[in-house]
Amino acid sequence: TGDRRFVRRIHGFLQRYGFINYGNFHRLASALVLTSKRKRVIIVGAGAAGIAALKQLHFFGFEVVLLEARKRLGGRVHTYHQKDSSVVADLGAMVVTGINGNPIVTMMRQTQCTPVRITPDCPIYDEYGKLVDQRKDELVAEAFKKIGDTASYIAHTLGVTEINGKKLSIADAYNNILEMLELRMQRRRLKYWQIYEEILEKMKQVQNEITLYKKSATFLAEKLRSSDGSILHTLDPESRLEQDILRRCYKRDLGEAIKRYDAARERFRNLETTLRNLKKQEPSEVYMNQRDRRLLDFHFANLEYVSGGTLEKLSLQHFDQDDEFQFTGSHMAIRDGYGDFLTRLVTSDVTPMIKQNAVVESIKYDQKGVEVQYKIDDAVNTVDGDVCLCTVPLGVLKRSVSEYSDAPKFEPPLPEATVNAIHEMGFGNFNKVVLIFSRPFWDVTQNYFGHLNHSRASRGEMFMFTALSKAPVLIAMMAGEAANLEAPNEVIVRKAMNVLANIFGSACPKGPVEAVITRWHKDPFACGAYAYIPCGSEGDLSDVLAEPVRAQMDGGSYTGEERVFFAGEHTSGRYPASVQTLGADDPRAVAGRAASCPAARPVIGRRWNADGPPMANLGLAARPVIIMI
Structure with a gap:
């Protein structure tokens, strides 16, 4: 018992x-009963x-x-259904982040919703529509990760969360780290040029030695030739002995001069080799050039997308407090949309x-x-x-x-x-530009592709396009400051089509069959997208x-x-x-x-x-x- x-x-x-x-779930018994008044x-x-x-x-x-x-x-889970069509697009909630231990997978089975696995690959195109080199993409992504790890170490291990009484935001920390990396790069360049100058100075000294030894050898060789002629015409034994000793001295000195000349030439060649190798190791003029920084801004825009606010407003100390609780495993979408999923939950x-x-x-x-x-x-x-x-x-x-x-x-x-x-x-903001076409003109095996913008202020403007199914639908993401859409719909759609035309060329149509633009910040029953811990x-x-x-x-x-x-x-x-x-x-x-x-x-x-x-x-x-x- x-x-x-x-x-x-x-x-x-x-x-x-x-x-x-x-x-x-199927209930084997009646609903639970309370012991007191319901x-x-x-x-x-x-x-x-x-x-x-x-x-x-x-x-x-x-x-x-x-x-x-x-x-x-x-609410903020809303699926758009195209009229007289099976095409759907999620205007709000879109991705299940992690399936390991996630009960939503159970509920998807319960409601017979079809999951769509999302491939993590995201090729990135620059502002001119050219595909960014994969190696360059990987290097900048690794730099972004190191900057984030450094910021986390500063906040959580060193406990540095403010400077001069001012709380640090993510933007403060990242910019300070970038400035430190830039300073370190300039110090490396200073050290490089100091070494370069030292090598040149040594080469100058050695070149002077070579010139001196060459002159000495030439002078001694001439003296030696002169002494060879004069000794033949000298009849006096003492003079002849003196000339012979002098000739031998010239010969010895000439050999020593040639030996030193050869050694100096060898040192000069070694210095030339050292200089050539040093030139191959010349540090960049800056830690990140303008093109690399645009690529880094893509990752910053993505961080603003997942965090809900601009980096200037996010708390360095608390913005990642949920990281240890995230589900692991593949990310998924729902083929018929999250709106359909929630509708099926309402029995x-x-x-x-x-x-x-x-x-x-x-x-x-x-x-x-x-x-x-x-x-x-x-x-x-x-x-x-x-x-x-x-x-x-x-x-x-x-x-x-x-x-x-x-x-x-x-x-x-x-x-x-x-x-x-x-x-x-x-309470941050995030919006989408949904573009519905008659057929796909992009690689349907890719769920994402990125787009770089010209300036940091616009880095979140259509920085990423998603195609989570094989339907002819592209969704452009608007994050950070760019999410506060003020332009008319026609202007926004035209911008999106210009981006796609740069990437896909003649394969891109002039316009979509239909376009839907969210404005969650102007929705009176939402007033934004989602919450975040602000700086301070x-x-x-x-x-x-x-x-x-x-x-x-x-x-x-x-x-x-x-x-x-x-x-x-x-x-x-x-x-x-x-x-x-x-x-x-x-x-x-x-x-x-x-x-x-x-x-x-x-x-x-x-x-x-x-x-x-x-x-x-x-x-x-x-x-x-x-x-x-």
Whole structure:
């Protein structure tokens, strides 16, 4: 009996922490039953986090109402379907980064979605459409990696995160490292030219010696010839002896001069060889020339793409805090798109709980519960509940706490710590230019190809094109400052076609059959792409946002019942800039703090036993599912 009870408690723990029974699975028994009155959770936002919470909380036995402002589900997961065609394109979430241990693979099997393996190769074309030499590409990529490793070492091993009281951004660190590398290169060049000058000085000295020895040898040879003639005409024995001794001295000195001349010539030849070898080792005039720097800027743009913000805004100390938690293995896409994937997750048992086109206007919370007011078209409605799980993007929360009328209003206002965290955390931008053609004119075996821009300011403008399937669709990436699209659609499409024409020449058509351009930063229900830790902030901002908000008591303190919870990528320090779905902290956060719920009590049979210690505070990590935007 004891072993059976222990096994059941283990099963309950694994279940409520999302290790088992997540996604679309066949239930052998009825839904879980709570020992107390069934509680109602109101979820705001039907993105990946909201849908995950809906399914899991429903399975946990809660009554759930989900309010979505859009007329579609998915939030920043959105797949465009071309009319009267099977062509699809992901406008938001696109890549599953790592399949080893990633529960999303299980859910893809559950929903019968077809995975598409992404090849990591990415040939890069320069600003004139010429393919960048592979060796050059590899060298610059290795330099980029070393710069990143050096920055990480400076921040995490040496603990240097600020200079003169100013916190370092990624741009600060990378630029300082590049300047140090440039300084080291110039020092190498200085040393090189010092050695070069020393060799030339030695060659000059040796050349002077050669000239001197040559003159000496010529003089001695002439003297020797003269002495040979004069000795024949000398009859005096003493003079003859003197001339013979003098001739022998000339001969000895001539031999010594020739010997020294030959040695000097050999030294000169050795110096010439040394100089030739030195010339082959001449350091570059700069650490990176303009063309190499453009290639490096491509990698910087890619870093801005995956991080969600410009390098000038990213915290050196905290921007990579999620690296150790990333899944390994191949990257994948979904053939029919992520929108289709999320749609399949929304099964018939939870569909009636979803209200679309429901724009939330206010969230009121007190000791008794929560009241959410929302509008569908012109009709104002309210729904009451025990707690509210707010999964709206951080960009919307920023507008909310800044009291914009187009964002949900919290009544009473959120606690100061929560408001400060919302203000302080960065919310970046990223956009896509989707180009649909009648047929592919590129290499369909390649999923990526890169493009270099003329300036650092424009480095993120269409810096990469993706073709994740064999469909005639290319998606141009817009990252960093370039993501803040202001130009008209026609201008943007024309720029994209100019880039493609430079690369593919006459094979490239004059224009696409259809083009779709995202502007997530102008979407009132997104206000951007994803969150990041900005320079000057602490790395625990997501932890602050993940904390539940308690009801405000009469004295103004927030010490009442926990009523408002936040969910989404901005609440996860381990998985920022990603979309969390099943297995994430969000549904467990609500369930773990509600009385007599599966995440707070051990499981016995099909009911929740009220005895035993709470299990929600064990501090064990969840297995989140991530979909990179």
